[in-house]
Amino acid sequence: MKKYKILWVDDEIEMLRPHIMFLEEKGYDVSTVTNGKDAIAEVKNREYDLIFLDEMMTGMGGLETLSVIKELNPNIPVVMVTKSEEEALMNDAIGSKITDYLIKSVVPSQILMVCKKILDGKKISGEYVTKDYLEDFSKISRRLLDDLDFDDWIDINLKMVNWELELDEHREVDLQQTLSEQKKESNQEFSKFVEKNYEYWINNKGKEDVPLLTTDIVEQFVLPHLESADGPVFLFVLDCLRLDQWLILEKHLLNYFSIEKDYYYSILPTATPYARNALFAGLHPSESENYYPDLWQDNKDDERSQNKHEKELLQFLLDRK
Template identity: 50%
Template sequence: MSYNILWADDEIDLLKPHIMFLTSKGFHVTPVNSGSDALEEVEKKDYDIVFLDEMMPGMSGLETLAQIKQTFPSLPVVMITKSEEEYIMEDAIGSKIDDYLIKPLNPNQILLSLKKILDNKRLINEKTTQNYQQEFRNLAMQYQDRLGHDEWADIYKKLVYWELELEKSDDEGMSEVFLMQKSEANSNYSKFIRESYEDWLNDPKADKPLLSYQLMKQKVFPFLKSANEPLFFILIDNFRYDQWKVIQPLLEEFFSIEEDSTYYSILPTTTGYARNAIFSGLMPSDMERMFPQWWVSDENTPDGEEGLNNYEPDFLKKLLERNQLGNIKFSYHKILNSNQGKALVDNLPNLMGNQLNAIVYNFVDMLSHARTDMQMIKELAPDDAGYRSITRSWLLHSPLMDLLRKIADKKGRVIITTDHGMIRVQKPVKIVGYRETNTNLRYKHGKNLGFGEDHVLVCRKPERFFLPKPHVSTAYVFTEEDYFFAYPNNYNQYVNLYRDTFQHGGVSMEEMIIPFVTLKGK
């Protein structure tokens, strides 16, 4: 591709060797002798980049730069100067230059600057595509091996990395290849869960990952026993690892990241089961048995998760007592809207007196469950990239960001995690159930369920999954990959409504392999 360069220097004749060098490389260079001539030129013709000498009689390079940026803010400008004075560099950088070169100039130095500014995206795209092609082969070979939970977590992290890298690329073909690979990965991951999940819960010798009900005891409580500083445990509901990676740069400005890892959500991957398991330290059937007054069934509810988590502070209090931490001072807060978030920020001085502050943020979950505005949500987040973008934008402007900044200012420690992730569903699986069958799209439980078993994990003995069993014939079924359950009645209308929405409750890497991050204020 040929580029047009405007070069302004009062000694432009001395730069002819450089201009000839650039011409030989395919660039078109227009030389002018002053800043005012440069301003006239950019008004008359489209240029891809401008070189400005800093020391010119009349209008200086910095003055010319300021006027160019007022009219053409996105036009790249490179400042060239003989001076190495720091204040000149700072002025130029503050005026949004794209590069800064010091005379005497070297031809390759100029060429590197041009490639960095003009060809940066193309070169990165080519290198990204080349590197991913190699990684594609490596990942495809890994699927042939017998993988454990750690290997699957590593594969998912690699896929997230490449998804975010390819998102910056314009190579649609490679993006399609990636989506096929992620789909294949989820298919193989579902087979792994079918073979392993029951053993994790029932075989003491099984090689098992950290699961929801073990999270507080193994990852959170050690901080309480070893440090006197307050710990902020922030659980963002329905939060995936890829969403964490896009907000990570925002937080690295004022936090050091001590741990960036994952753990596994239990099944069903829903708030009512997985989050209750976190705060109680128990599997669902044990919660129902030990605390029947706090366990709420999701049978026949208008929305399967409404009202299922009203006793999290009670569960947490009992869990602390069982772990000889009953004397610690703790608080629990559930944030459902911006006003509650702002009130929490205002209350931070009081929270600093607690050893543990558990905070549940429901924003991401509310967004995914915006049933009444389903079409709007589909348009705002038509794909995973859109969903990540909404999450980043929300955090940037949310009271949660204000809270995190203030905690960092006090050199506080924060844990950010979630109870489960979500997946964009694409393909329906027909199911028939009775009236009491729960409403979740990714898992169902009830008696005498009728369904095809392709792309479905079936649990006919709920006690093996440590799940409540309201009836003798109760079974649980979970959709795998990006499938979702649909009833035969009004089938097409139902499928069209929920296809391409983000759901949770089933078996996928996105729902089960979820972030656990510890941060320390800088």
């Protein structure tokens, strides 16, 4: 096990001796200095995994010391320890890219918690990821033996995609191959499920045992907004976007939008010329060919742009409704 090196900077360091001894008993290598200049010298001469930095010190203050430390090593985690509860100071410290912020007086267990979170957080998290995934692996394997409905398959896919993202964050647990094999098995069973039910779905629109399909999207999710919205309604269609890609994108959008998610099943074929035209038309390909033979034939004759009539198809759909 790696012995982490911690530097504690405080002009009253002797008062913190019990905390330091506690950390050393837990296996940490703790060095101490009493001022900012000595702290900077230590950072220049030795590599540290974590620094506890007092904010109010004689001579060079904590924020000034922090600024120099970050210039020397921008990646080293620094925890500011201070008696002050002033919001302005907290903002200054956060703006200076501290890792954490503690208000004195602190107890040894608080310090240990910070050390574990910063230094061992990924390792501890990885251990729980392994445990939780193996439990979910068993549950999913058992579910694949059941008679699943379309909601069950959405749930299973969500679990697998979320595990895929989680395991990407924890490469050290080495479970990607296990997940890949389970996904392969799941895809095989899902293909059988679609083959068995697809014809029923397209012939029984609106029944409770039929999922939403590509052809239902505008009617279900766009028209209600057109009827109730006070301003413009925007429909963005992101072609070929996988669920895992969306979940990553969603994290960045949550700061700006309130997001509600719904799931649907694609029509077959899932290829762009068929699925996107079906989305805008609200019709299956064979229905579009019957209703709008000129548009359909025009699409066939131009392989470079088989979706060039999406505007017209959407307008026809809106006119029908």
